[in-house]
Amino acid sequence: MVELRLGPLLRYTGGSSATVWVExxxxxxxxxRCADGAAGTTATFQIAxxxxxxxxxxxxxxxxxxxYEVLLDDTRVWPPPGSPASEIRLPGGxxxxxxxxxxxxxxxxxxxxxxxxxxDALDTLAARLAADPAAERPDVxxxxxxxxxxxxxxxxxxxxxxxxxxxxxxxxxEVADYEEYTWLYHESWLDPEVRWLLSxxxxxxxxxxxxxxxxxxxxxxxxxxxxxxxWWRERVLSGLMSYWVHQHLGNLSPAELAADPLYAxxxxxxxxxxxxxxxxxxxxxxxxxxxxxxxxxxxxxxVLMVDSRAARVLAEDERAMLDPGEARWLRTQALDAPDSCDxxxxxTSLPWxxxxxxxxxxxxxxxxxxxxxGPRWARIGERLRRGADLEHWAAFPRSFxxxxxxxxxxxxxxxxxxxxxxxxxxxxxxxxxxxxWPAGSGPDARALQLTCSPVHNxxxxxxxxxxxxxxxxxxxxxxxxxxxxxxxxRPSIDWHRTGGPWFGNQLMTLTLRGRxxxxxxxxxxxxxxxxxxxVTVEEVRITRAGDR
Numbered sequence: 001m002v003e004l005r006l007g008p009l010l011r012y013t014g015g016s017s018a019t020v021w022v023e024x025x026x027x028x029x030x031x032x033r034c035a036d037g038a039a040g041t042t043a044t045f046q047i048a049x050x051x052x053x054x055x056x057x058x059x060x061x062x063x064x065x066x067x068y069e070v071l072l073d074d075t076r077v078w079p080p081p082g083s084p085a086s087e088i089r090l091p092g093g094x095x096x097x098x099x100x101x102x103x104x105x106x107x108x109x110x111x112x113x114x115x116x117x118x119x120d121a122l123d124t125l126a127a128r129l130a131a132d133p134a135a136e137r138p139d140v141x142x143x144x145x146x147x148x149x150x151x152x153x154x155x156x157x158x159x160x161x162x163x164x165x166x167x168x169x170x171x172x173x174e175v176a177d178y179e180e181y182t183w184l185y186h187e188s189w190l191d192p193e194v195r196w197l198l199s200x201x202x203x204x205x206x207x208x209x210x211x212x213x214x215x216x217x218x219x220x221x222x223x224x225x226x227x228x229x230x231w232w233r234e235r236v237l238s239g240l241m242s243y244w245v246h247q248h249l250g251n252l253s254p255a256e257l258a259a260d261p262l263y264a265x266x267x268x269x270x271x272x273x274x275x276x277x278x279x280x281x282x283x284x285x286x287x288x289x290x291x292x293x294x295x296x297x298x299x300x301x302x303v304l305m306v307d308s309r310a311a312r313v314l315a316e317d318e319r320a321m322l323d324p325g326e327a328r329w330l331r332t333q334a335l336d337a338p339d340s341c342d343x344x345x346x347x348t349s350l351p352w353x354x355x356x357x358x359x360x361x362x363x364x365x366x367x368x369x370x371x372x373x374g375p376r377w378a379r380i381g382e383r384l385r386r387g388a389d390l391e392h393w394a395a396f397p398r399s400f401x402x403x404x405x406x407x408x409x410x411x412x413x414x415x416x417x418x419x420x421x422x423x424x425x426x427x428x429x430x431x432x433x434x435x436x437w438p439a440g441s442g443p444d445a446r447a448l449q450l451t452c453s454p455v456h457n458x459x460x461x462x463x464x465x466x467x468x469x470x471x472x473x474x475x476x477x478x479x480x481x482x483x484x485x486x487x488x489x490r491p492s493i494d495w496h497r498t499g500g501p502w503f504g505n506q507l508m509t510l511t512l513r514g515r516x517x518x519x520x521x522x523x524x525x526x527x528x529x530x531x532x533x534x535v536t537v538e539e540v541r542i543t544r545a546g547d548r
Contacts, residue, residue, distance in 0.1 A: 063092030103425020145208025339415025411443025
């Protein structure tokens, strides 16, 4: 009998359709049946001995909700007995749009019931929604990177690795190939609460470094060092292949899937492994030939999810966060059809605006690595860049300024959105930062950096102290002195922190109603008698209904 191995994950929702992702135990026909009569069916495809399907469900109605079930070869396999119903809800009409987001979820189950990282924010959200079906829920969940940790595996995964190969040989306790990547996704998405949550709340995803390896694509010299190892090629190809299957496919609309030659290729043959591997080889060798970024529109809310890892240009004299084609794509999408959106959301795993000390340190390191102070300082700059993770937008100064200019342009003029919001994670704390432009050059829209991380991970005391100091006035003075050593010019804008820093396992939620926008930060807190709940830490009104 065919079994449901992983999923279902509700991914795309829009118009009158949705997509539902599953992994099965063998080839079969996957079907989704909804209580209101909407349905979809498709055959599975095979990658590296695993079987997957992305079912397009049609016949849905905007502004409604319907329960669904999953069948494999006509046998019902979801929902399991005793589980709450999984539903497909399509936003529509005058209903507000709620967008929850966060990043960095280390999914290892706690040992002996004691979780050193504290309660998982996604688990806690799932428990709240399951307990009260009428509770306010997100319309979409944006997962902004580090959905899996290929380089920081759990004790349970390490035992499986040791049973399969010699852990003394590189990459040791990290994952090595596609099969081992599937273990990470199973460990993360088979968590019962998270499994149900992802079956009933649509999700958008983008990778960050730990989905492949810490500091992925930090610099040209970093990449050269990795390519010199005997294990890196299989690791990066498997990372890209597993990301395409588990995360990227579900980011695409049915129309985009229908036009995707790779999706057609893997479904046309009994085993699509070779086609997907060839794609991953090209993506690794020629990053500009592949686009992982994508756009989603929810009525008058536009979401641009930006690849800030694989699309980089690493040559020191041309260094950029986005290659030219990717930068053109982002600009085109951000400026497309003025007056067509009330809110522009730019999802990038790495924050645009950082604590001033960190921003200046990254610009200083980039200047040293370009050779501004000579070869010796260039070597020092590279060691600092790798050791301190100095690789955010600020470490690509021209890209930082280009994004700054784009935000100002997209938020200006007749028909401009009420807000342009940059949503990020990565830095294991949450904050709100607001930029200010020189007089007369800023946008009409309100622009903010909204950073929320982690969903579930530990935050050492040293990191908390460091980031608190990084936001201080003294740190700002130190940062300018550091930048002066590298002859780094001041950025074209200034910014200040308007909220945070907050530390803990947390989620931010935007509620968007017409041109009004509100932000809520919630943290998962352990309860004295066991269990956990989400506690509202901060609520912020970003824009009002009457804002132009």
